[in-house]
Amino acid sequence: MKESVFVSLLLLLVASVSVHAADSISTTGRISLRGTGHIDHEGANEDPDLTARLEIDARKTLWRLHAFIEGGWDGTVRDQPRDTSLLKDLTHVYQDNSPFAEFKELYLERGIGNMEWRIGIQRFSWGRLDEYPANDLLNPWDYNRFLIKSTEDRKIGVPSVSVNVNTKDWTCQLVWEPWFVPYRLPDPGARWSVVPAGSALTGNQEAQITAQEPDLPARTIANGSLGLRVQHPGMIDWAFTLFHGYDPRPVFKTTTLTISQSGEKLRIGPGFEPSFHKITTLGADGATVIGDWSLRAEAAYTFARTFNVRQELWGYPQVLEPGVYSLNPVEVERSSLDYGIGADYRLMEDWLLTLQAQQTEIFDRPASLYEKERETLLWANLKVSWLNQKVETSLNVAYNPEHGASMVRPGIVYILSDQWKVSINGLLLDGPPQSIFGRYAHNDQVEMTVTFSW
Amino acid sequence: MNRYLLTALCLITLLWQTTCALAMTGREVYEKVHELRQKALDRQTTATLVLYDKGGSTRTRSLIEYSKKADPEAYKVLVVFQTPADLKDVGFLIHARTFADRDLWAYFPEFKRVRRIPTTSQDDAFFGTDFSYDDFGGPPNLDDYVFTVQGEETVDGKQCYILDVTPKVHRKYTRFVAWVAKDLWIHLKIAYYQDKVLYRAGSFTDVRMVDDIPTSFKIHMENLTTGHKTELTIDDIKYHTRFPDDLFSQRSLERAGR
Numbered sequence: 001m002k003e004s005v006f007v008s009l010l011l012l013l014v015a016s017v018s019v020h021a022a023d024s025i026s027t028t029g030r031i032s033l034r035g036t037g038h039i040d041h042e043g044a045n046e047d048p049d050l051t052a053r054l055e056i057d058a059r060k061t062l063w064r065l066h067a068f069i070e071g072g073w074d075g076t077v078r079d080q081p082r083d084t085s086l087l088k089d090l091t092h093v094y095q096d097n098s099p100f101a102e103f104k105e106l107y108l109e110r111g112i113g114n115m116e117w118r119i120g121i122q123r124f125s126w127g128r129l130d131e132y133p134a135n136d137l138l139n140p141w142d143y144n145r146f147l148i149k150s151t152e153d154r155k156i157g158v159p160s161v162s163v164n165v166n167t168k169d170w171t172c173q174l175v176w177e178p179w180f181v182p183y184r185l186p187d188p189g190a191r192w193s194v195v196p197a198g199s200a201l202t203g204n205q206e207a208q209i210t211a212q213e214p215d216l217p218a219r220t221i222a223n224g225s226l227g228l229r230v231q232h233p234g235m236i237d238w239a240f241t242l243f244h245g246y247d248p249r250p251v252f253k254t255t256t257l258t259i260s261q262s263g264e265k266l267r268i269g270p271g272f273e274p275s276f277h278k279i280t281t282l283g284a285d286g287a288t289v290i291g292d293w294s295l296r297a298e299a300a301y302t303f304a305r306t307f308n309v310r311q312e313l314w315g316y317p318q319v320l321e322p323g324v325y326s327l328n329p330v331e332v333e334r335s336s337l338d339y340g341i342g343a344d345y346r347l348m349e350d351w352l353l354t355l356q357a358q359q360t361e362i363f364d365r366p367a368s369l370y371e372k373e374r375e376t377l378l379w380a381n382l383k384v385s386w387l388n389q390k391v392e393t394s395l396n397v398a399y400n401p402e403h404g405a406s407m408v409r410p411g412i413v414y415i416l417s418d419q420w421k422v423s424i425n426g427l428l429l430d431g432p433p434q435s436i437f438g439r440y441a442h443n444d445q446v447e448m449t450v451t452f453s454w
Numbered sequence: 455m456n457r458y459l460l461t462a463l464c465l466i467t468l469l470w471q472t473t474c475a476l477a478m479t480g481r482e483v484y485e486k487v488h489e490l491r492q493k494a495l496d497r498q499t500t501a502t503l504v505l506y507d508k509g510g511s512t513r514t515r516s517l518i519e520y521s522k523k524a525d526p527e528a529y530k531v532l533v534v535f536q537t538p539a540d541l542k543d544v545g546f547l548i549h550a551r552t553f554a555d556r557d558l559w560a561y562f563p564e565f566k567r568v569r570r571i572p573t574t575s576q577d578d579a580f581f582g583t584d585f586s587y588d589d590f591g592g593p594p595n596l597d598d599y600v601f602t603v604q605g606e607e608t609v610d611g612k613q614c615y616i617l618d619v620t621p622k623v624h625r626k627y628t629r630f631v632a633w634v635a636k637d638l639w640i641h642l643k644i645a646y647y648q649d650k651v652l653y654r655a656g657s658f659t660d661v662r663m664v665d666d667i668p669t670s671f672k673i674h675m676e677n678l679t680t681g682h683k684t685e686l687t688i689d690d691i692k693y694h695t696r697f698p699d700d701l702f703s704q705r706s707l708e709r710a711g712r
Contacts, residue, residue: 151565171705233703237568287570289572292572388583388584388682417513453539
């Protein structure tokens with residue numbers, strides 16, 4: 001309810017500013033048609049989807065209004081959607097509306113002296129690393145089509161108030177998110193869903209698993225999130241960050257597994273639901289150039305983050321039979337340190353190599369966790385442009401040595417004209433079922449996208 | 455008779471000395487060019503770039519460039535793309551502490567992050583065009599080059615010095631030849647060589663005086679290896695803009711100079 005009022009008010013503002021803004025209005029947009037071909041046929045299917053995005057920027061003197069709307073038909077939604085509303089909301093973890101519309105951003109900005117105030121739905125980008133920036137905690141992610149979407153596209157815009165104070169040598173950004181907004185997960189059975197591995201729930205085609213929508217933390221001021229970032233540019237650009245609020249990374253708590261027979265199918269209440277925990281994170285990041293290398297690094301220490309134990313310890317029965325089963329507690333709280341370093345190196349003109357190594361260290365790690373005491377992720381990306389950047393090829397490889405999980409993403413983009421482009425991207429995933437890439441090991445695919453932009 | 459001969463000899467000597475005094479060295483020519491480019495640093499330029507590939511198809515980009523003479527720093531430049539949609543609000547920022555030492559940043563809205571760029575990328579193609587990043591920077595550090603006057607030639611009806619310019623530091627090109635208009639102190643033609651191979655050439659036309667600063671409104675640059683061409687047209691230019699320092703911050707880069 002609060003969101004509808006909030007969005008309506010902002011829409012009214014968009015309309016009024018658009019009508020009266022004499023200074024400038026600019027719009028950009030794009031329409032994409034995407035089709036997916038499956039290499040591994042064990043994964044769930046996906047239909048072609050058609051999506052559009054529109055960005056509007058209206059200005060009047062010191063005021064600015066920015067709207068970024070995305071919508072269309074989501075090909076990952078194949079069954080009859082439970083949610084028939086058009087607008088994606090900020091209160092549900094499982095949302096399968098198609099067609100859909102979503103405000104990725106919708107805010108009003110006002111400059112006052114060396115300060116800029118923004119109020120509305122915002123996305124933030126803190127930290128320096130390309131993948132999993134440890135200090136980028138202000139926006140929860142949408143895990144639908146996870147690993148296909150870029151980090152920025154995964155982010156869910158959150159209602160927030162932010163203020164930037166800019167001086168000659170410093171920039172200070174303070175963000176307050178008064179309402180808790182949960183991450184979004186695909187429905188169990190959807191292509192990008194993750195259900196506890198090592199149980200009979202995995203890959204059981206005869207079972208209909210219904211996701212359990214969790215109760216969200218009360219919408220009180222105390223349950224808001226707060227972030228502070230202080231930046232200093234120079235020979236080394238560095239920044240310190242502080243975040244206090246709900247952890248945007250998904251974890252689950254167990255409830256009760258319920259299995260009932262419905263015709264020939266089993267109806268399953270899977271006995272787990274997303275759970276939400278507050279964290280406090282202190283972080284720092286920096287970037288500099290040394291010779292031909294552009295370097296960046298970041299680290300974040302999180303006090304008392306919640307992890308899930310290995311999925312074989314959740315207490316699922318190995319054979320599914322109608323009944324009610326209690327499951328084991330699965331949450332463990334530990335402090336952790338995330339850190340990483342990234343580098344860009346131009347091998348030759350139009351050949352850019354990007355490398356990144358990052359680790360997560362879990363302090364006082366219990367043996368029940370799947371994650372090792374130190375988890376490593378290595379990334380390499382080679383991007384090569386051809387024919388005056390008319391064609392761009394890329395090869396992205398990621399490897400998690402602790403579990404032998406890997407991902408390979410080759411891609412090619414052909415720019416047909418200023419408006420049209422075609423891209424073909426592959427995705428190959430491998431690893432044990434609970435590992436970061438192995439959990440999607442059945443999702444090997446090739447997708448083709450045709451995009452028109454204006 | 456002897457008196458006439460003596461007078462003639464004196465006149466010849468005087469003429470020869472005067473000619474020597476008036477003939478400029480390559481360095482002196484480029485000091486004039488440098489002086490003018492410094493004078494032109496405070497400006498806002500709106501430009502359109504049309505890219506022609508060998509097959510005849512075209513792509514168009516438009517951009518705004520803001521620059522500022524900065525003391526004690528040499529200069530600051532912010533370039534932001536307006537079109538096409540894929541490049542809108544993509545920008546790059548230069549802070550030159552001296553003419554020889556500068557920092558570069560780029561911003562891609564798709565990633566929402568400012569990225570530092572090594573200065574070794576300065577000779578790379580600028581967003582698919584036949585210009586280099588360096589073409590959008592400020593004046594070069596004269597001490598990094600050796601300038602030699604090769605002769606004189608008339609280009610578009612303007613008398614020019616032809617200069618051979620060889621970098622002392624490693625660059626993508628081993629030398630370039632520049633046709634510098636006498637009295638205007640701007641390039642009218644330029645040709646870049648890798649060893650003996652001419653690989654990139656440009657011409658500067660439609661020269662107009664704007665606030666007493668000679669400005670070429672059309673620049674044509676061609677990559678002779680690939681046959682790709684780019685034509686840059688200045689749609690609007692304002693000098694003596696005196697922008698505030700805030701415009702050249704990373705925050706401003708993220709906000710496309712707004």
